Amino acid sequence: MQLFDLGAAEAVDGMKIGVIRPQEYLDAILSRIEATEPIVNAWEYIDSDEARRSAEELDADPQARSRLPLFGLPVGVKDVIHVRGQPTRADFEPYRGRVAAEDSGVAQALRDAGAILLGKTVAAQFAWSQDQPKTRNPWNTDHTAGASTTGSPAAVAARQIPVGIGTQTTSSLLRPSAYCGVVGMKPTYGRLSSYGVIPTSWSSDHPGLVTRSVRDAAFVLGPLARHDPRDPHSAVESLEDFVAEVDQGDVAPKLARVVDLFDLASTPVRDAADRAVAQLAQHGAEVRDVHLPMPMELLLAIHWIIHNGESAAIHYEQYSQEHDHYLPTVRTNVEVSELLPAALYVHARRWKRRLRPMMAELLSGIDALVAPTSSDTAPRIDAGRASHRLGDPSFQIPWTCFGLPNITLPTDVGMNHLPNALQFIGGAFADARVLRTASWCEKVFGSPASPL
Amino acid sequence: MRLTSAVSREQILRSLQRASQEAWGEERTQELDLALQSAARNVWTLLQYPLQPTDDEPDVVSDTLNVHIVERRDAAL
Numbered sequence: 469m470q471l472f473d474l475g476a477a478e479a480v481d482g483m484k485i486g487v488i489r490p491q492e493y494l495d496a497i498l499s500r501i502e503a504t505e506p507i508v509n510a511w512e513y514i515d516s517d518e519a520r521r522s523a524e525e526l527d528a529d530p531q532a533r534s535r536l537p538l539f540g541l542p543v544g545v546k547d548v549i550h551v552r553g554q555p556t557r558a559d560f561e562p563y564r565g566r567v568a569a570e571d572s573g574v575a576q577a578l579r580d581a582g583a584i585l586l587g588k589t590v591a592a593q594f595a596w597s598q599d600q601p602k603t604r605n606p607w608n609t610d611h612t613a614g615a616s617t618t619g620s621p622a623a624v625a626a627r628q629i630p631v632g633i634g635t636q637t638t639s640s641l642l643r644p645s646a647y648c649g650v651v652g653m654k655p656t657y658g659r660l661s662s663y664g665v666i667p668t669s670w671s672s673d674h675p676g677l678v679t680r681s682v683r684d685a686a687f688v689l690g691p692l693a694r695h696d697p698r699d700p701h702s703a704v705e706s707l708e709d710f711v712a713e714v715d716q717g718d719v720a721p722k723l724a725r726v727v728d729l730f731d732l733a734s735t736p737v738r739d740a741a742d743r744a745v746a747q748l749a750q751h752g753a754e755v756r757d758v759h760l761p762m763p764m765e766l767l768l769a770i771h772w773i774i775h776n777g778e779s780a781a782i783h784y785e786q787y788s789q790e791h792d793h794y795l796p797t798v799r800t801n802v803e804v805s806e807l808l809p810a811a812l813y814v815h816a817r818r819w820k821r822r823l824r825p826m827m828a829e830l831l832s833g834i835d836a837l838v839a840p841t842s843s844d845t846a847p848r849i850d851a852g853r854a855s856h857r858l859g860d861p862s863f864q865i866p867w868t869c870f871g872l873p874n875i876t877l878p879t880d881v882g883m884n885h886l887p888n889a890l891q892f893i894g895g896a897f898a899d900a901r902v903l904r905t906a907s908w909c910e911k912v913f914g915s916p917a918s919p920l
Numbered sequence: 921m922r923l924t925s926a927v928s929r930e931q932i933l934r935s936l937q938r939a940s941q942e943a944w945g946e947e948r949t950q951e952l953d954l955a956l957q958s959a960a961r962n963v964w965t966l967l968q969y970p971l972q973p974t975d976d977e978p979d980v981v982s983d984t985l986n987v988h989i990v991e992r993r994d995a996a997l
Contacts, residue, residue, distance in 0.1 A: 671979075769965040776959075803948070804955045807939045811923055812963060817978035818971050824979065 471496035473918070476541055476630040476684040477711075483540040484533045490523035490540030494584065497542050501628045504920055507609060509602040510623035512547040513555055514587035522584045536582025537691045543578055546617050546634045547588040548595050549675070550664040551575045554585070558666050559593035559601070561793045573661020573696040574633055574675050581691035586629065589619025592858075595635055595668045596779060598797040600849055600857050607649060607919040608885050611846040614644030615858045616668075620678045621648040626920050631688050632678040637668040638775065639842070639864030641676040642876040642891055647846035647859065649878040649887030649916050651906075652678050653685045656897045657871025658703035661696035669778040670701075672771070672868055681915060682907040685875065686710035689899065708900040717904040720752035721835035723892075728760045729839035729863050740888035741840040744879040744913065748838075751912045758837070760866060761826040768862060770816045770823075771869045777813035780805035820869065827870050828895060835905040836892040839863060841876040845886040863891070873899045875906045879913045887916060921963075925970045932967075933960040 482488040526532050526540050545551050548558045550568035557563045590603045592615035603618040605611045606626040613622040617640045620632025625648040634641040636654045645652025653676055660675040679685045690710050696702040749755045787802045843860040851857050867874045874893040882888045894902035921935040936956045940949040
């Protein structure tokens with residue numbers, strides 16, 4: 469095993485006990501990026517000089533090893549999230565060269581925990597575009613890595629970094645993570661600070677993380693999940709020890725299969741998901757079938773009307789001044805969203821409140837819901853209409869809409885050398901339980917080898 | 921646009937097309953056709969689920985947190 473193959477917890481443990489020096493690990497990461505970036509195109513910006521300075525400072529601080537939970541861990545951050553001293557372009561040309569004067573909540577938490585903020589990973593424009601970004605899927609470069617969090621999962625899959633940070637407003641973190649065969653987690657709404665994230669839709673914007681194992685997700689989530697008074701939606705919570713939860717996860721979980729999503733999946737995805745769930749049952753998981761307590765088309769309508777209303781409010785003035793720089797699918801989104809009456813937005817929010825207890829009831833008495841993460845594997849980059857090339861977002865909407873925590877795991881590698889994946893969904897603030905469940909399932913599936 | 925469960929998807933689409941022509945012009949409205957159809961489908965779907973004046977208030981941004989606080993309080997009782 470080479471240094472760049474190490475997972476986040478392994479690498480940090482090695483650096484803390486002095487077996488690996490932070491500079492040595494960082495050099496291995498930078499060499500790996502140099503070797504694979506021409507294939508993957510995962511990065512918008514890398515500050516290797518500043519990263520080396522940070523590694524040297526950490527190495528020179530005698531207290532840092534014991535004090536900092538993410539000591540020396542290099543991290544890539546989606547390019548809609550501010551990192552002090554680095555540009556945030558959001559794939560929008562007028563923002564080129566704008567350097568963030570202050571860290572976002574997530575970047576600050578990473579920095580405080582001793583992580584090295586290596587640079588910015590590719591994001592679709594404003595995390596809202598369906599135009600194909602430059603990033604390619606490391607498993608098959610004829611296929612998309614998904615979006616809008618596109619660089620972070622591709623970079624983690626390609627062993628360029630052990631951890632990537634992203635966001636999900638509809639399906640922007642778990643779907644690309646599934647396409648790239650890595651673990652993607654969207655914690656409960658409010659768990660991670662949204663301060664300093666360029667907004668897409670305030671009520672649905674979730675920062676999240678991408679790793680190569682569930683334990684690594686737990687390992688990184690702990691230091692990030694803290695209250696941030698600058699974010700009005702930030703949770704005030706006594707936090708669990710996520711790693712301890714994962715390490716205690718020997719008991720087979722109680723799962724509920726969301727039949728609606730299995731039925732809507734493409735045949736290859738449904739077959740792979742059925743096989744994977746059967747594997748879990750053979751190993752002792754209790755699996756029963758459930759249906760969404762409301763029609764899927766109502767959930768989609770609620771989500772899109774709220775999303776479009778908030779996104780139009782975010783963009784209308786900037787759009788009127790800079791519309792030439794908006795990509796075609798974002799132009800379309802803005803122009804259509806501006807036409808929708810405000811009463812519809814409020815009506816959608818009334819229905820959201822009515823449905824929330826039904827969703828909570830669906831999750832009672834089980835550890836997690838289980839479903840395919842996406843209706844299909846990663847589409848070809850030249851497939852059909854532009855809006856279809858990044859894949860179908862709908863399988864994430866029931867959970868994103870209600871702020872529920874979910875995590876995607878690769879189950880195997882299937883057709884076209886592309887990963888299949890399942891998602892596990894828990895109740896609000898049951899993040900530790902979702903991690904423990906996913907960790908048990910991960911042991912059944914095993915982890916895929918490196919695609920490159 | 922008329923907001924009622926009795927309105928048809930075609931009527932909603934025509935309303936959106938008229939609004940689009942006024943905002944973005946005839947040519948652009950034709951380019952937006954697929955997106956307008958998709959928006960009309962979502963609007964029509966939502967309108968099929970009417971609510972009475974005394975039914976639920978709108979969800980607020982932090983409802984996820986509120987639900988959790990209530991669950992925690994109930995669990996503690």
